[in-house]
Amino acid sequence: MSVENAPVVDVDEAAIPVEKKMYYRFESNDKKEFRVSELAIQQSETLNRLVEAMGYTSEDVENKPAIAIENIDGKTLKLVFQWCEHHKGEAIPVDDGSVPKIVEIPEFDAKLMDIDNGLLFKLIWAADYLNIVQLLNVSCKKVANMAQGKTPAQLRRVYLLPSDEEDEAAKRAAQEAQDPRAREVEEEFEERKRQGGNSFF
């Protein structure tokens, strides 16, 4: 049957579910552009609110400049959007407050996060900034897993934890940077103590 001879059927267009296929454009701080589906964006509370507030039409998305994400680089943003596209449509988990929090890393996420610690660090920052709850859960789980079977010394190295002495030194340095006279005051105080005085004032 040719197309011309096909029976004409009236269709109620409102009854047909319309699949949302709008793709938003985002730009990283190193000017790399990404196209992300509307459904994938829903994984990020921050981006979801942003695009809702913007109220872009399909034409706007194509014609207006890409939405800039100033503090995330292209390499990290690529991972973020890969994750969002893979998990689009999934329910956003709600924290039940249990400790230790039970989080399982799916195979896809494990492969995605098979990256160096520097990039993982940026990914966690991005997940936090963009408020992607489940990505934050799994990426934090990856960091938590690094503590397995570690002695305190090993854990210090893994998490780059400063010792008490280093913390003290950093605190003093921060104080001095804020108030250059702090050091002088401290030295004066020590001097008076040496001279036998009990009170500074």
Add this chain to the structure above:
Amino acid sequence: MLFHFPFLVQIEIISQLDTFERFILCLCSKKSKRLVQNVLPDFDATVIDMGKSCLKIQRNGEKSKDLILWGTYENPKDDFTRTFYWNRGIWIKFKGNIVKCRISIHPTSGLPVFWFHSDHRKIVPLALHDAICKMFKISNKLQIISDLLEFPNIEVVDNFKETGYSLPSADQYEEFFSNVTIKNCASLVTWCSFNNRKINAEDIGPNLIKTNHLVCCNSDWLTEDWLFKFEGKSAIFYNVVELNNESVISLTKKWIDGKFPSLISLMIGLGSTSEDQNFFDKDKILENFETFPWNPNERAARFKYPSSATQKVDKDILDCSQEVDIKRNCDGLLATVIVEPFWFQFFVWHEPFAVSIPRTCKDPFTNKTFFEYGDLEF
């Protein structure tokens, strides 16, 4: 790395760490300890298990789980992961003692293992308990599972479950119980007669009569005099040989006269002696009292057992719907008296309509169902 994350991310990571990993993190620095303290602990009490050389943690009413192990350099049994020490030692300070420990990680469980000289084996578990309570800001309730030889150097404990070997002489039992006060619950298993003489009830009296909940598996030392001085809330005495019909009649009369103000439950099980088998005569005992059948308007059918060490029996001994009550006039309290040839139960209804639901469990080997009473697990 950890401290460079935003604070909420740090908390997220900490909340995903297992308890023993959070403990290890606390040992790294003061700052990391403060961070860990922002996450509520997943337990509210610790248990020192001397037999397993283990400090356990538990959430109220639940079974405890292992948190820290310990071993001594000199004990050949403690050979796990001895070669992979943390290269720095840590100093543990506790009540004037300073003990140097080293840490390794158990190869299969991942739990931290503290190593120290055997001279300190009765101090370090207490020090670890103290450190954990402070670290995670939980109550310092002291619960110990131990035999009496290995019992830590402490004079007051909340809950104590005796396991393992008995002390070699009656003198040592008496000395132990004159030195140690068990405030809430004592579950004692290995008391027994010695060839030369029994434990003298008078000598172990002062501390133990004030224990809230007492479970004694071997009670051949128990005398009428000692029992009448008991000030706790519940007691179970198995293998009693010195008590008879007159003893429980006197006890019941004393209760009617207003003695034993705290008593909630008393159970006495008779054991056999070499001379003859003693037993309780229900009619002879009950004829001394005015008894009433169960009145549903006065009390519930099932007795709510106090929070003592969990016991397992093959029937629901808390069902009092077929049993008789007595009443004391001074405060109007009801008590249910249950007498069987080798078993005497005395339940006081301080809360006549407290909800009491039967708990059962299955023996994994025989598949037999048991009723549990007492909900103090540790």
